[in-house]
Amino acid sequence: MHSIFEIFKIGIGPSSSHTVAPMKAGKLFREYLFKKNILSKTYKIDVILQGSLAFTGKGHGTDKGIILGLSGKSPEKIDNVTSKKIINKITKNNLLTLSQEHHIPFTLENNVIFDYKTPTKTFSNVMIFKAYDIDNKQLLSKTIYSIGGGFIKEKNKKENIQNTNFPYDFNSSKNMLDMCKKNKFKISDLMMKNECTLNNKTQVKNKIMDIWDTMNNCINSGINAKGKLDGQLKVKRRASEIFKALKKDKQKDPLKAMDWVSLYAIAVNEENANGGKVVTAPTNGAAGIIPAVLKYYIEFTKKSSKEGIVRFFLTAGAIGVLYKENASISGAEVGCQGEVGVACSMAAGGLVSALNGTNAEIENAAEIAMEHNLGLTCDPVGGLVQIPCIERNAMGSVKAINAARLAMIGKGNHKVTLDEVIKTMMQTGKDMQSIYKETSNGGLAVNVTEC
Numbered sequence: 001m002h003s004i005f006e007i008f009k010i011g012i013g014p015s016s017s018h019t020v021a022p023m024k025a026g027k028l029f030r031e032y033l034f035k036k037n038i039l040s041k042t043y044k045i046d047v048i049l050q051g052s053l054a055f056t057g058k059g060h061g062t063d064k065g066i067i068l069g070l071s072g073k074s075p076e077k078i079d080n081v082t083s084k085k086i087i088n089k090i091t092k093n094n095l096l097t098l099s100q101e102h103h104i105p106f107t108l109e110n111n112v113i114f115d116y117k118t119p120t121k122t123f124s125n126v127m128i129f130k131a132y133d134i135d136n137k138q139l140l141s142k143t144i145y146s147i148g149g150g151f152i153k154e155k156n157k158k159e160n161i162q163n164t165n166f167p168y169d170f171n172s173s174k175n176m177l178d179m180c181k182k183n184k185f186k187i188s189d190l191m192m193k194n195e196c197t198l199n200n201k202t203q204v205k206n207k208i209m210d211i212w213d214t215m216n217n218c219i220n221s222g223i224n225a226k227g228k229l230d231g232q233l234k235v236k237r238r239a240s241e242i243f244k245a246l247k248k249d250k251q252k253d254p255l256k257a258m259d260w261v262s263l264y265a266i267a268v269n270e271e272n273a274n275g276g277k278v279v280t281a282p283t284n285g286a287a288g289i290i291p292a293v294l295k296y297y298i299e300f301t302k303k304s305s306k307e308g309i310v311r312f313f314l315t316a317g318a319i320g321v322l323y324k325e326n327a328s329i330s331g332a333e334v335g336c337q338g339e340v341g342v343a344c345s346m347a348a349g350g351l352v353s354a355l356n357g358t359n360a361e362i363e364n365a366a367e368i369a370m371e372h373n374l375g376l377t378c379d380p381v382g383g384l385v386q387i388p389c390i391e392r393n394a395m396g397s398v399k400a401i402n403a404a405r406l407a408m409i410g411k412g413n414h415k416v417t418l419d420e421v422i423k424t425m426m427q428t429g430k431d432m433q434s435i436y437k438e439t440s441n442g443g444l445a446v447n448v449t450e451c
């Protein structure tokens, strides 16, 4: 079972599946070259991208993620400025540094191949890495899949997850809730017991607060940034102007809190769109929802506390794990319901938990939030994580708060279970045409004029 810290990971934008995972895959391939002692013989590396990575990889920074990974960089350790420096150096000199002594010819145009023709079978995001010697003899080939939320999986190998031996391992929401009932736990208690097999309680809390600090810094960076976002759409950043307008507006409006929530989500996703430092929650495209809803808890609800923040993350993480293990958190696999839909569901459950709601209310909130995201397609305009993604995070945040409130008013009485809605989301994703699954071949992507 996954730890919550595999769901909430610090990385860079704009996409967990298309930037973060390719970076990890590139780094992994480089490590293979080292381990197999063939790095110094390597003279050429080709990377073939298939499926959604081919169709939207350019706009999502897949090629850049790959060269950063091949240069030995990890998503959690790199910042936007360093990554731009490395990429500029490689594209200027047409040389990739594999080690201090070993540089090979490399250009994005020649060595990163976008294969639009080969249909993908097992997973929608495929990367094939090939290394050759000076005589063009193949030294190594590895096929690696990006399976959503920054996770990768090698062909014919199990997914490389943290080796956990959790005392309360669960494979469904029912299973999790039954264990909570039997032990008189809240969902957050159960998750804390699990996480304490990897870290002690203080460390878990500190790690959670680090994640929250990164999210909060991202909100602030987004609010302070001005100008246009990277990419051919030349989308103007809105967060700083919304912030100014909200500060200036002194009128009493009961829904003003919602405008602040939208601002927080937009600020994070504008940072993400420009390759900034974000926390995948559970993906980068949907990275604004958890921070926006948590900030709402801190700023607009009574008696918010550090303990409430910890409960929020533990519970939202548990819900994220349920989706990751029983369905998908990949837009390329199930559409945006797997990204914004899952983030909305996680945030709704997390908010109820922070507000000290019951387990039934948490389940209900998470279920409502997904039920009304079912069928949400992924159709990013120009292959960029900007339209509809940025605004969609604002909508998802408001919906999460609404779901939490409805669940708490209704005392958690509900007919549809969280397991049922997770199953439905996965089935809906399978039935969805590939043009709506992060290929930019349908929906808004084909109907919006790009300039």
Ligand code: SF4
Pocket: 285, 286, 331, 335, 336, 337, 339, 340, 377, 378, 379, 380, 385, 386, 388, 389, 392, 438
């Ligand atoms: S539409 Fe949704 S799933 Fe697709 S790239 Fe945007 S945020 Fe991600």
